[in-house]
Amino acid sequence: MQTTLVDLLTSAGLPDPLAHVIRALVPCVLIIHLVAVGALVFIWLERKVSGRIQDRLGPTRVGGRFGWLQTLADGIKLIAKEDITPGEADAMLFRIAPYVSFAASFAAWLAMPFAVGWSGLDMNVAVFFVLAVLGLEVFGVILAGYASGSKWSLFGAMREAAQVVSYEVPLGLCVVIPVFICGTMNLTTIGEMQRGFATNWLIFHDPFTFCVFWVYITCGVASVNRAPFDLAEAESELVAGFHTEYSGLRWSFFFMAEYGSMLLVSALAVILFLGAWHGPIPIFSIGLGWTDAGGILGYLASLAGCANLILKSSLGVIVMIWVRWTLPRLRIDQVMTTCLKYCVPLASFCFLGALAWQAWIPNVTPASLPAPFGIDRAAIRESWVTRAGGPHATVSDAQLTPQTASPVPTTLATQSVPDRNIPVAGSTAPIGREETP
Amino acid sequence: MTLAVDAIAWHQFFFVMFALLTCGFAVGVLFSGNIVRMAFYLVLSLASSAGLFFLAGAEFVGAMQLMIYVGGTLVLLIFGVMLTAQDRFISLKTPAGEWVLSLIIGGTLLALLLAAAFRYEGWQQAELGDTTPTSSQADTTARLGLSLVGVRPDKLDDSPRKAGMSGYLFPFIIVSVHLLVVLVGAAYMARAKKRTTTTAR
Amino acid sequence: MALLGTVTVSHYLAVGAVLFVTGALCMATKRNALGVLMGIELVLNGANLNFVAFGSELLRKDNLGLDGSLMALFVIVLAAGEAAVALAIALNFYNNHMSIDIDQADDLKG
Structure with a gap:
């Protein structure tokens, strides 16, 4: 039996309950850092990318040549700002709403694996859990919209509610496809089944998974309210939508939640379709053989896999940023049309197609690797x-x-x-x- | 195994936590006058009861609860609340007499149910006291899925004639058709009507 | 913690009972139609908790097995359908009467 952190702590003389608490806090703190620091980085990145797209420079001053400390400076400014609650607002709900949003975005990360065994909570229904908890983020937005006591906020919240409920359907359909190809809802297993060369990634499993990946990306962007689906905050129509009345730190919690769930949707896409923590060329798993080696080598391999996953997810976020600054915002009826008339039928068609492919041509595409390397x-x-x-x-x-x-x-x-x-x-x-x- | 004993203590700890949250917010739903706050408390209550499902080892049901109940049904409910949220309907007062009557009846019912819950010995025996109830690693999801298509993996050792039978294929189909009907019916009922037509009955 | 002993089916039933009773009281006392709907959700959830507890392999040896979880699944799914229909009725009522107070829903063929 391997030594775990709990064993290590108890042998160091800590009482057992405390050791368990520390063991539980480690992933929590790591994930909070991923979400918060990730938000800092991605906000900076968004400004730089949008600058490039619009042929300007973006932030350049704070922190040297690339302005990479700009978000930190903004964050300090936000902390210093006054926390205003409008007179019309329902004060309790207004105060709680940002935390609800952030908690949902953060809690969904608990079930995400970063490498084999590197997850806050290894669940059998991880895929389902992540989607479900991600769906809870909408409550924060709805509460914020209602509790602000402003019509702009309420409009934003109504749009968000309609949009999220609709887009959960195609999103679920897309996610089901990798699940039935792999035969499990466990994200770690789904990731491990894609071990090997890039041809083994599920996106290249068959033409239908290739199609459904793009449907997933569309629905994922819609479900985290990014442009061109950002109707809940539509600056040009609704002032700032659901967070019109927010200021200071509470406002920044909404932002952290948004970037956290962007990264989450992207990471889920990577795990489900893009080979999870496996690179396109299996240097660590087959080349060096470190992944199964255990000990320090296995640890290094897992670390590389974790970096790989985060890198790929960040690329996904950059694609979302790129899309945001390229496409114009859709109208609400166009959003619904995209969902119900295009995404749902397409996802259903791909679902049936992938099912038929699985049934009739199971071994044409690269299947799982032979026993010592992949999962049977x-x-x-x-x-x-x-x-x-x-x-x-x-x-x-x-x-x-x-x-x-x-x-x-x-x-x-x-x-x-x-x-x-x-x-x-x-x-x-x-x-x-x-x-x- | 000190580990196992402590893990059981954690099970109790989380049970008490989730149970208190569930009941507390349920009571909050009951006593809150504001309809939007009621909806918020209901969300929290149902989400923490999903935690209880996870504790009982029914991971799939818990996730389903979060996804369908909390993420779907309640969003719909809040949508309805916001569509009808005019000032005079946000907090409708209930007469005090009704409160007294219903509290008396409710208290009696609660006492009755609690007495029933703790009456039967078999429900109070923790026969699995030596095992560690962690988040169960049993792949209940696949077993549930197989049951829904008619195979019961947990009843394979029944009598040969019934082995693996008694699945839920038929109820599953009925529920699917039922949901389709509900979908059509709800869309039909909630559609915008022309209120001037007099010919339609 | 020591007071509780081991968590058993009975404790789950107790939580289910509290949910059931609060739900029933909600249905009895709320005048807002949507409040009544919330009471129904609470009641169903209490029943669900009982099903899951009886089916849980972690709590009792002679459990219901998969039947418990399956019944809970069916309840959740049907509750979603029920909520959709009830909401449609409530919105229809609101459209016709400009009110959501169920005490005013006292005429047929409205």
């Missing part, structure tokens, strides 16, 4: 029914990585053996690198 599809299917020990089995702290995600290096069985009887759940492959010091 048959193993996942088996894990649906057979499980060693059943649900009553004690799950120890070190086993919190998904059982199905473990490569099975000792088995010689290939996926073509139909009655393989090895319980996947009981495999003792070197997994559980979670927080290995």
